[in-house]
Amino acid sequence: MLNFTSPLFFVALALVACGLYILPGRWRAAYLLVLSYGFYAMVSVRFLALMVAGSLLAYGIGIGIANARSDSARVRLMLLGVGGLLGGIVVFKIGGAWHGWLLPLGLSYYSFKLISYVIEVYWDEDSVERDLTLFLSYPAFFPQIISGPIQRSEPYFQQVRALAARRLDSAQIEEGFRLIVTGLMLKLLVGDRLATLIAGVDAAPGSFGRIDLLVTIAGYTLQLYADFAGYTNIALGIGKMLGIDGPPNFNAPFLATNIQEMWRRWHMSLTTWLTDYLFIPLTMTMRRYGLAGLLLCITINMALIGVWHGFTLNYLIFGLMHAVYFSLTMLYLRYISPPRGKKAPPEPRLRRIVRTAFGMVLTFALMSSTQIFFHSARFDQAIGILRQVFGLIPSGARSIGDIGPGAAETFVICALITVWAGCGAPGARRLSDRIAPVAPRWLQYGVGLFLLATLTPDSAGSFVYGQF
């Protein structure tokens, strides 16, 4: 398969992007479909057949719902579609966790797209898409197939229809290029380097000191962000080059001052998907149970986010830890918020700054604590790390610097870059604009490409979220 980080992929991308704009408008949707299926077929023709089957099921169900004469028929069709698509995910996730099955590439992502489509059509029959070519290209759209973002159907269909009449958009191409270069830098120069150092600690965590272990745990969060946000930038950049804007997945998550806010800024396309299609319907159903119902909904939602990554105990604990943190945050915010109708007294500036800073650090620490379970392959590994962190078993004397020459310095530099990128994704653009008079954009990108050429580790790691 062509990897999103390989130079060959970008040569191919330049060619296919040229092809798209050379083709007559009416062929462009079909072109995207052929490209996407071709890309997927390079991974597995068998799994491509599975995606086509799921897509045809959703297509048929959508038309069935739009044509149904009774509400009960519409409900039955919707449940059949959602159940069938969810069933596929569940079967493969269970098979993967318990029997070591190979998970079809992007199964969760394209299934979630199709489920959202079925539900949208159920809610609004006008959302139905009857153009089969256009429809099939939606779940298969190759920039989003590996790890999302999970784009909703309507914005996608509108953009592909508009693509037919679209000319080469200079600003969009440049923005796509910028996203790809920054995404590659985040993934290859930061994420993969952090991953190498973390792997050095993972090889024998017991031999490292407690402080180094705590730093490494913080590194789990930073590495995940650099990897996933880097991938997302690349995916969005490729989409832009092909004339399709995807939804954002991150919005400065390290600026979040509590876990609730963090989830509004992290993996946004998944959290908004779950909010729209699970959390809100669930809370509507459970509202008669008051606070207990709400807490139950939060727990179900977070547990599902956990097991969506895989049917393992560690992922379930990851989700449940978030449920606890989320619920406690919600209760605390309710407790400190003024009674209805009353305005909160103005907060002194210094106190606000301290509270915000404390909130950001605490949120990051809580997020990192859940990453112990997310990152560890087995439950006993995670428990072992926790026991060591809390001093229940003796720690070793090694430090991160012992992994290799310059390891500690590399870790600190990568961590700072990740925090900077994670705090200022929108700000990064402003910085680019601000220095443009001194260093024109072509020079900025050129330096970025040069850094990629010279500092990329010998072997690029696979994307963390590609496995989900």
Added chain:
Amino acid sequence: MIIPRSIGTILASLAAALVLSALACLLPDNPYQRFQLVDGTLFEPLRRGYERIHFDPAPIDVAIIGPSKTLLGLSAPGIEHTLNQAGQTAHVANFSVPASGRNVEWLMLHEAYKIKSPRVIVVGVYDSPSFYGHPSFRFVAPARDLAIQPAPLLHNYFKDLAYLPARQVLLAFARVAPGLTGLRDHFDPATYANTRADFTTGSFVMEGKTINMALTVPAAVLAGQTVVEQKATLLERLTRRFVNRGDEAVYMDQIVREADAHHSRILFVFMPVYNRKGELADRARLMAHGTLLDNADISDHAEYFENWEHLNHTGATILSDRVAKAVAKLLSEPAKS
């Protein structure tokens, strides 16, 4: 044709990256640090070879170059001992390195001639020479030798060249902050002394595999290991013709030229593999440039092999003895004019 602004920006940024990469290739480096880039890898003997040339005051009268076959099959101390017994004092250095590729063999020879004056060059030759350059060449070769190679379109040229900017940036940084890169800027006698120089005895780990030179392997096991050489496809044959018959021929010419320029004699040593009656490649050409020591008879003796393509201690002792006798003869001849 009007190029859209964004395409212009992209092309300009690619050009900027290219210019910066070209400038990076010009960054100065410390050759000793360059040779340390292979530390901890299969190619570590290269670093030791560099230290033998530049930091070990002992002269080099006989230099051995070749791949793992000559590394495991020829004992420099053994040859020295035999020569001494024959009344000839000569210092022998084995610069062989695992994996095939004549370019790095030429490089070691070139490096040796900078400081020492080897009178005889022992070159391992085979029935199926490698068509490609050595995988370590990009790490240890000077930037100039990577950028300007002796023939166009050598196999690893673009791959090696693509690595050059990254390497030069690292090496330039290593000159300023050697501690942060783990690349020493000074010679460490202890490290030199602790690096294995003779691979024909004892046991050691190479590429994660323990090699026991004292081992005698049953013939049936060796026969099971033997890899039958695949016949080259038409495309491969055409490509070889197109690219000067590959790096082997190009750099063998370089080796011969280098030896001739320094009036050294060349001893080509045929290193057979177990039970394969392959004909030595380019026999006539080799004989025109030096003396050929044909060891095809060894191929039949299972008791001489550690595995199907490498000799064990017994085999290495026999071969080293043969090489010593041939070298003694060459050393006793008047210097080449």
